[in-house]
Amino acid sequence: MSTLLTVYTVGQLLRQWRQRRGLSQLDLAIAADVSARHVSLVETGRSTPSPEMILRLADQLYVPLRDRNRLLLAAGFAPRYAERPLDDKALSAALDAVRRVLQAHEPYPALAFDRRWNIVLTNRAVDPFLARVAPDLLRPPVNLLRLGLDPRGLASMVVNLADVRAVFRSRISRQLAVAPDADLAALYEELLHRVPEDATGQRVDADVVIPMVLRIDGRELRLFSTITTFGTPMDITIDEIAIEAYYPADAQSAAYFTQ
Numbered sequence: 001m002s003t004l005l006t007v008y009t010v011g012q013l014l015r016q017w018r019q020r021r022g023l024s025q026l027d028l029a030i031a032a033d034v035s036a037r038h039v040s041l042v043e044t045g046r047s048t049p050s051p052e053m054i055l056r057l058a059d060q061l062y063v064p065l066r067d068r069n070r071l072l073l074a075a076g077f078a079p080r081y082a083e084r085p086l087d088d089k090a091l092s093a094a095l096d097a098v099r100r101v102l103q104a105h106e107p108y109p110a111l112a113f114d115r116r117w118n119i120v121l122t123n124r125a126v127d128p129f130l131a132r133v134a135p136d137l138l139r140p141p142v143n144l145l146r147l148g149l150d151p152r153g154l155a156s157m158v159v160n161l162a163d164v165r166a167v168f169r170s171r172i173s174r175q176l177a178v179a180p181d182a183d184l185a186a187l188y189e190e191l192l193h194r195v196p197e198d199a200t201g202q203r204v205d206a207d208v209v210i211p212m213v214l215r216i217d218g219r220e221l222r223l224f225s226t227i228t229t230f231g232t233p234m235d236i237t238i239d240e241i242a243i244e245a246y247y248p249a250d251a252q253s254a255a256y257f258t259q
Helices: 010-020 025-032 036-043 051-060 065-074 089-104 124-130 144-149 161-178 182-193 251-258
Strands: 110-113 119-122 212-216 219-229 242-248
Touching (some): 010 036, 010 051, 010 065, 025 036, 036 051, 051 065, 089 110, 089 119, 119 124, 144 161, 144 182, 161 182, 242 251
Antiparallel strands (some): 110 119
């Protein structure tokens, strides 16, 4: 039995992205410095935009590079952005930069992951934590979401799992709203949507962020994280990589890593 795929015009795709961003045609026109009439003509298919106009509108709509290629193809133009393997020679400088960032963050944990939360690189501070999880969770591709929420992974060590699950739920919901992805949506459905909302753990009033609290070797480690991405990437692989760096939230947690 064959499955029919819906084929969208470039105008229909641009309208979807505009509506996803909550913008009117006038909002987009002002941001892109074009007329609202031109935006309307493009969306309705009465005007075929040039590649430059497509990318101009896509830039104002914060369309990911992967989907900018889809816009160009829908209008009959060649893709503009390459997608190379991370170990491709052309990405060596970017890969080296990721390694340097991860290494510079030691002795604290840091890792890099792709748009589907598959881990691509880690620093040495992550190794002791991975040594405590079930071997089958470490078969490539190692998924950070599954690793963090599976009881055989890090979930068994997380004291405030309800808080951590809520953070994952919020982050991935926002990610899917910005750039829909069927595989990530399936992962969300499996690990988060089917799990009832948890009662949140007890919070400390002094916290300005929600820490992840891990119980390791009889000690509780309180960690918070930051996310780093590449600015103005021109390759899809690099555009979709994020680096998550973990920091100790108190002196006792810091001492665990520096001892």
